[in-house]
Amino acid sequence: MSVPQTLLDKLWATHEILRREDGVSLLWVDRHLVHEGSHHAFAKLAARGAKVAVPELTFAVVDHYAPTRNRARIEDPQIARMIKTLRTNARSHDVRLFDLNDPGQGIVHVIGPEQGLTLPGLLINCGDSHTSTHGAFGTLAFGIGATEVAHVLATQTVWQKKPPAMRITVDGSLGPGVSAKDIALNWIAQLGTDGARGHALEYAGSAIRDLTMEGRMTLCNLSIEGGARFGMVAPDATTLAYVEGRPHAPKGADWDKAVAAWSEFVSEQGAEFAKDIHFDAADIAPTVTWGTSPEQALPVDASIPDPARLAGGKSDSARAALDYMGLVAGRPLAGTPVDQVFIGSCTNGRIEDLRAAAAVLSGRRAKVPGLVSPGSAQVKAQAEDEGLDKIFTKAGLDWVASGCSMCVGMNGDLVGEGKRCASSTNRNFRGRQGRGARTHLMSPVMVAAAAVNGAIADVRPLLDGRAV
Amino acid sequence: MSGWTRHEGQAVALPLANIDTDQLIPARFMSVPRSEGYGDYLLHDMRRDDDGALLADFPLNRNNAASVLVTGRNFGSGSSREAAVYALVDAGIRAVIAPSFGDIFSSNAVNNGLLPARVDADEIEKLFALLGNGAAEATVDLKEGAVKLAGTTLYFALDESWRIKLINGWDDIDLTQQHAEAISRFKENRSQTASWAWPAAAD
Numbered sequence: 137m138s139v140p141q142t143l144l145d146k147l148w149a150t151h152e153i154l155r156r157e158d159g160v161s162l163l164w165v166d167r168h169l170v171h172e173g174s175h176h177a178f179a180k181l182a183a184r185g186a187k188v189a190v191p192e193l194t195f196a197v198v199d200h201y202a203p204t205r206n207r208a209r210i211e212d213p214q215i216a217r218m219i220k221t222l223r224t225n226a227r228s229h230d231v232r233l234f235d236l237n238d239p240g241q242g243i244v245h246v247i248g249p250e251q252g253l254t255l256p257g258l259l260i261n262c263g264d265s266h267t268s269t270h271g272a273f274g275t276l277a278f279g280i281g282a283t284e285v286a287h288v289l290a291t292q293t294v295w296q297k298k299p300p301a302m303r304i305t306v307d308g309s310l311g312p313g314v315s316a317k318d319i320a321l322n323w324i325a326q327l328g329t330d331g332a333r334g335h336a337l338e339y340a341g342s343a344i345r346d347l348t349m350e351g352r353m354t355l356c357n358l359s360i361e362g363g364a365r366f367g368m369v370a371p372d373a374t375t376l377a378y379v380e381g382r383p384h385a386p387k388g389a390d391w392d393k394a395v396a397a398w399s400e401f402v403s404e405q406g407a408e409f410a411k412d413i414h415f416d417a418a419d420i421a422p423t424v425t426w427g428t429s430p431e432q433a434l435p436v437d438a439s440i441p442d443p444a445r446l447a448g449g450k451s452d453s454a455r456a457a458l459d460y461m462g463l464v465a466g467r468p469l470a471g472t473p474v475d476q477v478f479i480g481s482c483t484n485g486r487i488e489d490l491r492a493a494a495a496v497l498s499g500r501r502a503k504v505p506g507l508v509s510p511g512s513a514q515v516k517a518q519a520e521d522e523g524l525d526k527i528f529t530k531a532g533l534d535w536v537a538s539g540c541s542m543c544v545g546m547n548g549d550l551v552g553e554g555k556r557c558a559s560s561t562n563r564n565f566r567g568r569q570g571r572g573a574r575t576h577l578m579s580p581v582m583v584a585a586a587a588v589n590g591a592i593a594d595v596r597p598l599l600d601g602r603a604v
Numbered sequence: 605m606s607g608w609t610r611h612e613g614q615a616v617a618l619p620l621a622n623i624d625t626d627q628l629i630p631a632r633f634m635s636v637p638r639s640e641g642y643g644d645y646l647l648h649d650m651r652r653d654d655d656g657a658l659l660a661d662f663p664l665n666r667n668n669a670a671s672v673l674v675t676g677r678n679f680g681s682g683s684s685r686e687a688a689v690y691a692l693v694d695a696g697i698r699a700v701i702a703p704s705f706g707d708i709f710s711s712n713a714v715n716n717g718l719l720p721a722r723v724d725a726d727e728i729e730k731l732f733a734l735l736g737n738g739a740a741e742a743t744v745d746l747k748e749g750a751v752k753l754a755g756t757t758l759y760f761a762l763d764e765s766w767r768i769k770l771i772n773g774w775d776d777i778d779l780t781q782q783h784a785e786a787i788s789r790f791k792e793n794r795s796q797t798a799s800w801a802w803p804a805a806a807d
């Protein structure tokens with residue numbers, strides 16, 4: 137009998153062109169997504185006089201530097217130059233560009249799935265670490281650096297060593313106000329930022345099956361914060377329902393062939409995982425980061441930890457983190473005043489995230505200012521159709537255009553020095569949202585609760601009688 | 605990129621865990637063309653005050669000729685920005701020694717001739733103690749897989765394919781183009797057996 141295969145084994149086998157003696161494989165790349173940051177890679181290509189090998193599999197989008205206001209006149213010359221460079225590169229290499237005013241514009245990891253470019257069974261690369269997002273479809277998707285981006289552009293292939301497989305199973309039902317974001321922050325807090333280091337991570341279990349595609353994308357997106365190279369969920373009926381009918385999704389006979397092929401992309405009974413870990417969904421509470429690493433996270437009703445009581449190497453980093461964050465050990469996390477809030481990013485900027493946040497904010501006022509940036513122009517249009525924008529603006533938050541925005545601040549949407557931001561993003565690194573900025577990661581509904589309270593707060597009491 | 609087998613230089617310790625790529629180079633410097641050099645941006649917000657002046661007691665400022673960096677676990681985690689490696693390389697760093705590295709960072713490092721050398725956390729703690737705030741002569745040998753430093757020899761872990769690549773200074777695109785035939789055969793086959801994997805034309 138043959139050895140039962142994992143989802144990883146199957147995806148790897150269908151993309152492996154050859155394997156070198158040293159065990160490194162040359163893999164075929166089905167989709168390559170580029171953005172303004174790819175300028176280094178295009179420069180490398182130009183230096184060797186090379187062209188993009190397969191332009192029809194390459195898609196470009198303006199997202200990292202996309203202004204979220206006054207797009208018609210970009211004031212910052214650096215930002216204008218970055219966007220212009222991408223335009224020039226896309227044009228000269230015949231690559232489809234989702235430009236600032238394209239109705240399909242948005243954050244690369246939001247628009248891939250939205251456009252039907254992201255499909256089960258593919259291999260997707262992008263010069264961005266959160267490429268793991270696309271794994272939610274049962275896709276081999278991973279971020280690469282500029283040298284590798286240049287390589288994919290020039291050859292439509294990538295060299296990779298097959299990582300060991302890891303599985304996280306979450307069974308049971310999530311409680312009210314608890315979402316994929318909390319599943320992710322919870323496992324990263326428990327296993328650490330290198331808990332999945334070097335592994336291809338597959339999520340399984342009833343709580344994962346019950347997630348929508350949006351939730352699965354949030355979960356796979358954050359896998360990189362736990363060190364995983366890929367985060368994946370096997371495709372199922374939820375996946376098919378999401379993909380069918382999208383602009384670039386297979387049609388007609390191709391659709392039927394695709395569905396048949398995709399049904400194979402599951403881990404077989406008895407397949408071996410190098411690490412196999414279980415969580416119970418009922419144990420997961422709304423989770424908030426208190427430090428400067430995604431592993432420094434706790435349930436919202438916990439107290440800020442005392443560094444002296446943390447194990448080994450963790451106490452020094454906790455001390456440094458509390459110092460940077462301006463927090464006092466032993467105080468409750470809830471009640472920590474925030475200066476502003478942000479809802480958006482490739483982690484939590486999809487329609488479902490906005491609906492959930494709006495359900496909490498409806499008829500309420502935010503005590504602090506904040507920004508809501510939808511993950512794509514389509515998400516923005518849809519939210520406006522549903523009247524969500526009105527809920528946000530009535531609550532006192534700013535409703536702006538789509539892009540990476542305050543997740544990384546490259547477009548100028550920054551958190552001020554020493555200011556504390558409740559944020560639906562993915563990285564609470566020092567200075568990530570601006571020099572000296574203090575970031576607390578949490579789910580969109582928890583950001584909404586922080587807005588309403590002007591402080592970190594448990595969203596659950598705010599949910600009474602509301603459907604989220 | 606040119607290959608190397610042996611490097612001699614000054615080692616300094618940066619005894620911090622989780623130095624992510626946002627620390628290595630803050631996002632606001634990433635629009636600069638590489639030709640302008642990235643060395644001044646290395647760990648910018650950690651090693652400079654609000655006015656951009658170097659902080660006298662930061663390890664890399666105290667020993668600005670350092671080319672070997674000894675640091676804590678999970679170095680280079682986070683964003684895939686290769687600019688983090690450019691900042692290290694342009695500042696003269698040839699090897700980073702740590703208990704663990706971000707995966708994408710490691711690949712980026714090797715692609716730019718920078719050695720990400722993995723050494724047990726206990727050994728790293730000893731090095732922190734040995735180096736303190738000062739610098740020490742270090743010899744890094746890729747063939748032996750060893751670092752000699754302050755009278756001790758440490759053996760580091762490094763993927764074999766990466767060791768060979770660092771030594772030879774190979775360019776992947778050149779290597780891959782030798783397989784052009786296998787690639788086009790694969791493409792042809794995939795387009796027949798999995799035509800759905802090509803993007804459908806948008807209506």
Ligand code: SF4
Binds near residue numbers: 200264539541
């Ligand atoms: S939203 Fe943030 S994490 Fe996502 S692609 Fe943009 S910068 Fe990266």
